Amino acid sequence: MTGTFVGMPAFPEAARAALADTQLRHNLAHATATIRGKRAAVVGEVEDWESLRLAGAAVKDRALRDLDQQLVTLEEQLTARGATVHWARDAAEANAIVADVARAHAVEEVVKVKSMVTQEIGLNEALEAEGIAAWETDLAELIVQLGEDLPSHILVPAIHRNRAEIRDIFRRRMATAGRPAPADLTDEPAVLAAAAREHLREKFLRAKMAVSGANFAVADTGTLVVVESEGNGRMCLTLPEVLVSVVGIEKVVPTWAELDPLLRLLPRSSTGERMNPYTSTWSGVTPGDGPQEVHVVLLDNGRSRALADDVGRQALRCIRCSACLNVCPVYERTGGHAYGSVYPGPIGAILNPLLKGTGVDEQTDALPYASSLCGACFEACPVRIDIPEVLVELRSQVVDSHREDRVPKPETAAMRGAGWMFGDAARWARLGRVSGLVGRVLGRVGGRAGPGGRRTLSRLPGPAAAWTDARDLPAPPRESFRAWWRRTDGRLDEEDQGR
Numbered sequence: 365m366t367g368t369f370v371g372m373p374a375f376p377e378a379a380r381a382a383l384a385d386t387q388l389r390h391n392l393a394h395a396t397a398t399i400r401g402k403r404a405a406v407v408g409e410v411e412d413w414e415s416l417r418l419a420g421a422a423v424k425d426r427a428l429r430d431l432d433q434q435l436v437t438l439e440e441q442l443t444a445r446g447a448t449v450h451w452a453r454d455a456a457e458a459n460a461i462v463a464d465v466a467r468a469h470a471v472e473e474v475v476k477v478k479s480m481v482t483q484e485i486g487l488n489e490a491l492e493a494e495g496i497a498a499w500e501t502d503l504a505e506l507i508v509q510l511g512e513d514l515p516s517h518i519l520v521p522a523i524h525r526n527r528a529e530i531r532d533i534f535r536r537r538m539a540t541a542g543r544p545a546p547a548d549l550t551d552e553p554a555v556l557a558a559a560a561r562e563h564l565r566e567k568f569l570r571a572k573m574a575v576s577g578a579n580f581a582v583a584d585t586g587t588l589v590v591v592e593s594e595g596n597g598r599m600c601l602t603l604p605e606v607l608v609s610v611v612g613i614e615k616v617v618p619t620w621a622e623l624d625p626l627l628r629l630l631p632r633s634s635t636g637e638r639m640n641p642y643t644s645t646w647s648g649v650t651p652g653d654g655p656q657e658v659h660v661v662l663l664d665n666g667r668s669r670a671l672a673d674d675v676g677r678q679a680l681r682c683i684r685c686s687a688c689l690n691v692c693p694v695y696e697r698t699g700g701h702a703y704g705s706v707y708p709g710p711i712g713a714i715l716n717p718l719l720k721g722t723g724v725d726e727q728t729d730a731l732p733y734a735s736s737l738c739g740a741c742f743e744a745c746p747v748r749i750d751i752p753e754v755l756v757e758l759r760s761q762v763v764d765s766h767r768e769d770r771v772p773k774p775e776t777a778a779m780r781g782a783g784w785m786f787g788d789a790a791r792w793a794r795l796g797r798v799s800g801l802v803g804r805v806l807g808r809v810g811g812r813a814g815p816g817g818r819r820t821l822s823r824l825p826g827p828a829a830a831w832t833d834a835r836d837l838p839a840p841p842r843e844s845f846r847a848w849w850r851r852t853d854g855r856l857d858e859e860d861q862g863r
């Protein structure tokens with residue numbers, strides 16, 4: 365079974381371990397550069413990409429503005445077409461609904477597709493506890509599952525693995541989960557894909573029940589939509605007798621016509637393709653064709669909380685294309701595991717705190733700081749989510765949620781100290797003189813030369829050492845601004861030029 369993110373350390377600690385893994389950094393740099401190049405080429409072909417982005421954002425905003433009504437319409441339409449709609453407030457309720465359906469049909473295994481949301485709620489582990497095996501059928505998800513690993517990318521969950529590692533996983537693990545890997549398996553992509561196809565085909569033909577997610581849920585027609593590249597979705601959605609689709613409530617699109625900009629934005633932004641190879645749509649039950657029992661679980665699990673956040677609700681526009689991950693300098697160096705969630709990268713850094721709330725745990729509170737705020741994610745996002753704006757807002761929420769802590773965080777103590785210093789002009793002038801003295805001493809005996817010849821300190825003492833763990837601190841100047849002004853009357857002199 366796939367592992368779980370429960371108990372992962374906070375981002376700074378997890379990122380440090382990832383940064384030390386040179387193989388991981390090599391795999392990531394290669395993969396993200398390849399995807400970035402493909403995406404840039406096909407986005408460049410669209411005459412007015414910006415207008416398309418605006419149209420996509422507007423569709424999702426309209427859906428979110430009256431989400432309650434859209435969801436009621438979706439339920440009515442799905443029910444009228446023979447589906448059974450369930451509402452789940454959280455992970456436990458959603459998992460229980462899926463397990464109940466599986467038990468009612470006495471199935472011991474299910475096949476799964478497009479189901480990031482089921483990883484969010486830990487469905488595989490919940491079904492395993494009931495004695496039901498859940499098999500991932502997306503190639504990358506299969507690699508993660510067989511490797512007892514964790515997904516590290518929205519679109520390419522096994523992006524951190526190279527071909528040789530994948531061959532080893534298939535050789536070691538396929539036999540424990542069904543059809544073994546062929547004895548002559550090589551690390552050629554086509555050979556690996558063929559082995560996965562044979563392994564999965566056996567499962568598709570055997571499974572009585574499938575579990576899916578959905579990319580979109582069209583309210584006015586009661587239609588769920590899955591887009592994919594491998595055809596595994598088509599197999600899951602048509603072969604089993606019972607289909608359970610777990611769908612986050614933010615997936616709603618008001619009308620069929622409004623799918624248009626989203627279906628044009630998604631493949632170009634995610635896989636760098638003009639059009640995705642498979643688009644499957646389904647609405648309830650069609651007698652004699654496909655699953656004869658269809659359940660749809662509409663999942664909240666923190667989405668109402670995110671919707672109530674004036675700044676953060678734009679994150680619910682996300683169509684999970686992963687473009688923001690592929691351009692993020694932080695993600696490229698740390699990979700997805702460091703984010704401790706099925707939603708990594710820039711979108712994970714805002715979505716997780718929005719879904720769970722700030723001040724709940726250290727791991728989630730660290731995420732809004734896992735960014736350089738360079739803005740590349742906003743530039744890449746096809747539905748114009750201003751991720752840097754949300755990051756800054758969430759940072760302020762994290763600070764606010766810790767104001768009453770009995771033991772203040774180092775940052776809080778530092779800010780209180782800064783407030784004390786800046787609150788009195790005479791005090792500030794005295795500190796300037798002291799810092800000038802420290803700067804002169806360090807200029808002679810301490811620190812080391814940084815860029816431009818300026819002295820830098822590589823390690824502060826005591827609790828402040830945490831700040832210099834990942835960065836150098838410029839040594840204070842040799843004289844305060846006031847002293848410099850008195851000496852030069854505001855004109856640069858030769859001494860200044862030489863500094």
Ligand code: SF4
Nearest residue numbers: 682683685686688745
């Ligand atoms: S935030 Fe934007 S760029 Fe990132 S995954 Fe979502 S839609 Fe794609």
